[in-house]
Amino acid sequence: MDIRRHRLENGLRVAAIPIAGLQSAAVLLAIEAGQWFEPIGRPGIARLCALAMLRGTITRDAKAWADALDGIGAAARLDVGSHAATFSAQSLGSDLDVLLELMADAVVRPAFAATEVELVREQTVAQIDDDAKNTRAVAERAWRELVYPKGHPFRARPIGDLDVVRAASADDLRDHHRRAIRPDGAVLVVAGGVEAQQVFDAAAKSFSSWRGGGSREERKVPDLRLTTAVRKVDVVPDKTQSDVVLGWPGLPRTDPRFVAARVTNMVFAADTFASRVGHVVRDELGLAYYVFSTLGGSRGQSPWVVRMGVNPINVERAVSTTLEELRKIVDGKVAEDDLELAQDKLVGELDVARESPAGVASLMLEGEVFELGPDYAERYPRELRAVTLEQVVEIARTFLQPDRYALAIAGPPLPERD
Amino acid sequence: MHALEARHAPVVSLWVWYQVGGRNEVPGTTGMSHFLEHMLFKGTPRHPKGDLDKLLARYGALWNAFTSEDVTCYFETVPAERYPVALELEADRMRNALITEEETQAERNVIVSEREGLENDPSFLLGEQLQAVAFSRHPYAQGVIGSKEEIKLMTRDGLYAHYRRHYAPNNAYFIVAGDAPATELLDRAAAAFGPLDAEAPIEPPKAPEPPQYGERRVIVRRAGGALPIIQVGHKAPRAADPRAPALSALAVTLAGATAGGGEAASGRSSRLYRALVDTGLATTVEASFQLMKDPYLFVVEAHLRPGVTHDRVERVILDELEKVARSALTDSEFGRVRRQMLSASAFMTDTITWRAWRFGQLLATGAAASLGEWYDRLAAVTAEDVRAAAESVFQEKGRTVGWFVPEQS
Structure with missing residues (x-):
């Protein structure tokens, strides 16, 4: 380009x-x-x-x-x-x-x-x-x-x-x-x-005539870590499906670990077909039509969340299955092939995005906004490829603790829990 | 098979359009084409389940499938050097999908989940009812996904028979657009699909919709939404009708070329946006004329502000439809409509995936034989054509009105 x-x-x-x-x-x-x-x-x-x-x-x-x-x-x-x-x-x-x-x-x-x-x-x-x-x-x-x-x-x-x-x-x-x-x-x-x-x-x-008013104050926001598992269920009347958000506070886009986190996200749940959670929750168990995770990029700790749409009777199983998959990553049970698949997917998407002017502009935007360097477009695929299994495990252990998460469920009443 | 060159990026997008959808189903099996679409991701002897997913994921492919009333479509947009692999996958699953009993049972839950997700959306619920009331005989009444009860009744053998009957090279369009000479793209496709056997020709469904003799109405009352919704559908001609380009322009006249909520900045000069959103009666308004094989509906949908009555908004919508049918657009208004329509067409064809999609849609529905022909027909629409199209479609006798009425929880 x-x-x-x-x-x-x-x-x-x-x-x-x-x-x-x-x-x-x-x-x-x-x-x-x-x-x-x-x-x-x-x-x-x-x-x-x-x-x-x-x-x-x-x-x-x-x-x-x-x-x-x-x-x-x-x-x-x-x-x-x-x-x-x-x-x-x-x-x-x-x-x-x-x-x-x-x-x-x-x-x-x-x-x-x-x-x-x-x-x-x-x-x-x-x-x-x-x-x-x-x-x-x-x-x-x-x-x-x-x-x-x-x-x-x-x-x-x-x-x-x-x-x-x-x-x-x-x-x-x-x-x-x-x-x-x-x-x-x-x-x-x-x-x-x-x-x-x-x-x-x-x-x-x-x-050229655009001017800002005065200098901007730097925003200081303390670091967040969840210390326990927290959960909230909201009943919304006349619905047939529960929407589930399961997640953790993420990390700033400017954090040097962010690219490794993005790869970890892909290994974990970002894509229905390239990630472990989609493969198990949707493809193997048929529990959800949609299940994917996103990791936001900002100056702060944007949400790092898994979202899924599940029948109320399957909510507990879908959540526990998701956490089991996460636990495997945290325990280092990540196959080399899972990592390669995630990296291939993330790098391949960069090529495919070039099919449209909007795709090209979007590709460029992140590097420009966060001032990641004039060679960012060229460097970024290499950085994705350089992420190791050890980094993925370390990122998951640091940011995605399977016993310290926030879970929100909205939809019909859930069945009684055992 | 059709190929388009698109040399601005090292990418190829290939599409298979099977001529089967909700339109080809009968009561008791509605949703079968959509269910089958899901089963085409469950593997073949050559590519067991998971193969296709992983291969395409590795390429960073943009890929998916969808089913409509008229067609079932599969597509992959891949780096150009992966075109032969994607082609082989599509050719393979055209005739060799496994569709096992076990996978059918597992996928049934996913499809029920998809249906339940849709049911959470009041706009879907109302649209489904509007369609059911607007058509008394034509299978368009049935929609696409099927009822939950029918999804639960679907059998592996029924799906497999549906597959073998409809998934054959003589019942599909293949479209490819991308970074290679068109002849090369086509030669490869011919080599992949050429050896596959044809099936007996399929007769189009014979259930024409009889004339409608007066307005129909439907009300959906649920607690699952806070804002009242109104949908006004009018029977509209098929894609192959000469009025189709003018009806596309009419939709832009009424609600702009791009949909969107409060964040959308374009389309705000449209008539219904001005009459409903600028005046504080509605939060959003959309108008759609879809290219369909058989006569379908021109639909206006508005989401009302809290406290605004359906009656009031319905009256405003019908007044605006009557006005556009009575007097031709002024030159300046028509100029804006024309620019939006033609620019939207250019935006679409500047994206390789959407260029291929649009071409397939035109061919599959009979709207036009090429992108160029459709563009020329859009460009030739006059302000008087728009008025005349509105007059022919916005008739009380062809109208169906739906209200979503939120109930207190």
Whole structure:
């Protein structure tokens, strides 16, 4: 891949990956404005701010902005995660300058008009209400509350707490915007049917006026370790399946052990077919239609969790089977072939992701956001291959203790336990 | 067999589209095609269970399968040098799947689990009921996954007979797109599938849907959701109908080219977004016209804000449908719709997997003979075509309305 980089004077880092033969360009703008950067004790402010940024600017009202975006046929969305608020978009390569100008307008000059903030708030309140009947959302929320103490940036889901959302004012969002929506720490990645210079010119034209307000305080969050197994069961009426979240606090993306942790995750449960848990829980025992694990990458300890959908009568067996598989890893009973399979899968995926401009942009984003080095794309597959069995076992012992976990279950009532 | 060159990445995506799905099933065996799809991952004599999974996982493949009302599809997107292996796996399981009694029993639980997961979603429950009420004779009424009771009754022998009858080269489309000359991609495919025996030709199902003579309605009351939902379906023509491109444009007019919740920024200039979401009546709205072999439904779905009544939102939706059927779009509005539609088409074909998927979908449903033909037909749609398509479809006599009414727990 031909990766070109440029840094604007305001600190915005720009990476361009031209791909010959494509009509479109995928754009990812990651701003360090996710949960980690949210005001302490105010979960939901980051997402409200992001959604309000899509509802009009000081130069265009919401209707005019939407007309302009749809006028170039672009697809776009703005999501808030544990680390970043990520504006992801795609347009024809020839429309890139218009797309970036519209994105910049929303990011740099949002109006936060009272009526629009109110609309976003009410939408969010409705979503929180609906999530209270959604087994996946209920289990996710319960799991976070078991693991993260009050005030921790990851205790709530990005959608936030109802009370915070209800109380948030337009000024709260302006304040968050001024402090968190800033070019230093932000990364713009563009991949597809574009020239690198076209990307740099368009980025400079649209984003040069972007300024952050003051310096950002470094967030200090104490390390977390679970000291015992904790469990919560929520009954959600009129459901037939239980959603299960089983997990541990993870490790920061900047931790030198993170790549080994990612390989461990693949050996353990990340993929239905390449991982031990999927093989046993779904394929051998037929206990679940879906079962997979994820390890979040952020500056903090994002969730490292196994998720599965299971009939209530099978929940206990699915959980105990998952923990048995984990125990085997912790006890060093990992076959060389399990490790090779996990490494092959992770490295092979990098090649396959190159099939689309969005895949290429996503591949690049992590290295750019966490400043993992200009040779990261080239180095990363080698780092995956270099992980040893001993490292996998050590990672599992350190982060995935089979007798100290948090388990959240949401769905129909469970049968009585023996 | 069809091949498309896509030389921007060292990747190949291959798809097998079997002409069998919910449409080919009869009551008592609904869900059989979907159940069978699961069994195709359970091994052959040459590649025992687990072989295919591990091989493809090792390649980092993007691979899966799905079953719809019309088709059952299998695909693998792999590094280009692995194309021969993926091809061999697909050709092998076209005729040699084992489908044992033991594996059938084990997989039954997985499929019941899949069904139960879907039942947790109020939108699925309502959609399933809407489909059942909208069609009185056509098997589209049955959906795809089947009822839990029928899944439990499915036998190994029944599945195997279904497999042998429908899984043959003369009942499938093979599509490949990727980083090699098209002739080379096709030659390899011909060598893999050529030796396989054909089966007796399969007659299409003979259960045409009779005319509908008035609006139908269905209500689903459950405690398993907080937000009321409304779905409005209108009988719509098949993919091969000349109006299909205009109906695709109509869906974009009403709700944009890309779906999404509050995080989605595009599609907000659409008529229903403006009428329902911007006004605070709904949290999301979508409109879909699917390319199907037989006449199906044009569906609008909205999730209501708490406290907003179904009646009110239904009235707004029907008013908007009536307006778009009455007056042609203005030039500026039509310009936005056209750009969204054509850009979405370009985005899709810039991804090798989706380029192959789209081509297969057009062929399998009879919508077009090539990507280029479909693009040209989309590009030729006029504002008046959109209005006329709306007028022909949005008729009270072809309408089915569904409400999901949340109950207090």
